[in-house]
Amino acid sequence: MADLRSFVFLDSLQPQLAAYLGTIAKGFLPVAGEASLIVEISPGIEINRVTDIAVKATDVRPGMQIVERLYGMLEIHSPSQGDVRQAGVAILEALKLKESDRIKPRVLSSQVIKHVDDLQVQLINRNRQGMMLIARESLFIMEVEPAGYAAFAANEAEKAAEINVVDVRMTGAFGRIYLGGEQRDIDVASVAAKNAIESLTGREASSSRKD
Amino acid sequence: MAGIDLRSYVFLDSLQPQHAAFLGTVAKGFLPTGGQASLFIEISPGIEINRITDIAVKATGIKPGMQIVERLYGLLEVHHDEQAEVRRAGEAILREIGCEESQRIKPEILSSTVIRHLDDRQTQLINRTRHGHMIVAGQSLYTLEVQPAANAALAANEAEKAAHIKVLEIVSFGSLGRVYLAGEDRDIDVAWPAAENAIRGLSGRAGK
Numbered sequence: 111m112a113d114l115r116s117f118v119f120l121d122s123l124q125p126q127l128a129a130y131l132g133t134i135a136k137g138f139l140p141v142a143g144e145a146s147l148i149v150e151i152s153p154g155i156e157i158n159r160v161t162d163i164a165v166k167a168t169d170v171r172p173g174m175q176i177v178e179r180l181y182g183m184l185e186i187h188s189p190s191q192g193d194v195r196q197a198g199v200a201i202l203e204a205l206k207l208k209e210s211d212r213i214k215p216r217v218l219s220s221q222v223i224k225h226v227d228d229l230q231v232q233l234i235n236r237n238r239q240g241m242m243l244i245a246r247e248s249l250f251i252m253e254v255e256p257a258g259y260a261a262f263a264a265n266e267a268e269k270a271a272e273i274n275v276v277d278v279r280m281t282g283a284f285g286r287i288y289l290g291g292e293q294r295d296i297d298v299a300s301v302a303a304k305n306a307i308e309s310l311t312g313r314e315a316s317s318s319r320k321d
Numbered sequence: 322m323a324g325i326d327l328r329s330y331v332f333l334d335s336l337q338p339q340h341a342a343f344l345g346t347v348a349k350g351f352l353p354t355g356g357q358a359s360l361f362i363e364i365s366p367g368i369e370i371n372r373i374t375d376i377a378v379k380a381t382g383i384k385p386g387m388q389i390v391e392r393l394y395g396l397l398e399v400h401h402d403e404q405a406e407v408r409r410a411g412e413a414i415l416r417e418i419g420c421e422e423s424q425r426i427k428p429e430i431l432s433s434t435v436i437r438h439l440d441d442r443q444t445q446l447i448n449r450t451r452h453g454h455m456i457v458a459g460q461s462l463y464t465l466e467v468q469p470a471a472n473a474a475l476a477a478n479e480a481e482k483a484a485h486i487k488v489l490e491i492v493s494f495g496s497l498g499r500v501y502l503a504g505e506d507r508d509i510d511v512a513w514p515a516a517e518n519a520i521r522g523l524s525g526r527a528g529k
Binding site for chain 2: 125126128129130132133139141142228229231232235236240241242243244245246274275
């Protein structure tokens, strides 16, 4: 019996998040405006069965399927929200789960580094996969658990403000988002990201991390 | 040192923020920061670049960012907070190989293309191979090819000074240099003449 960790529906992939997924995804690449669903379960290996259900039940395209240390993650997308929602329903039915069985996400840490120095920018840029962070921009970093919700936070932040999507890590123990931009935009984006996470329902789950 | 062919001698007075961030992403050596002066030297045969780096680091306090030996040519990028220090490194290198700056190859633009309003699917292909910013669907793309390759660094730096563009990729070594810039049409239309003019403004001997 699989444990449902994340069940994240994105109504409309924003341009930069779509471009970012297009950079990191090993499967079919999504485009802006498509709907997307991210499902994260435990144990990870069970994600193979989840993908089987999604692609056979509907017309969705899988972008990422990742089996990592403990968890498994699947990203699917389609121009039709209906198809993506239907795939989610089929997945939940097969796993004998409900959407409310997902874990209620929580923000583990959130910080803004203002006016980032040239030297620090270089270290960030060597590890990111999205936009570059430019010296003297501000950097917003947020950690969220479970990891899949990082995509939702990034998508909502991109809707709200003119930021650069530097990195979005949506697999593993924690999700992490890195956004760069002018301070005025980061101030708006950081609130949007936090509100997005706090707006989601789910079951309470104890975290492996004690901050 | 006889037998060394000076291909590029490209002095950048002030690395622009995105260009510096880009070099910080691709460079394997010391990373430059915005506002520093930078010098790109390209020679043939490539293996001799080891000797060039030796001269530059022993003669001055510059930091080497990239040293690349590729199929035919060698590239060295050095940078420093002081323009004078970078210029002095350049002079020491030229003295060693018995050349003058004017003996570099006059760069030639091989292609210069604007593709407007990129489709989502095309942006994905570009984003998977670029090292700088991502291009987002609906933006325009500018590509420049220049020979010798190191001159691409100057074209990109001058374009970034002129317009509010995003630097996607700069390839400054190999047989051709390439610059990929993205942005709104209004910015791309300012950036590409700036890039072309920077290349046309350089003197040098005729290339082979």
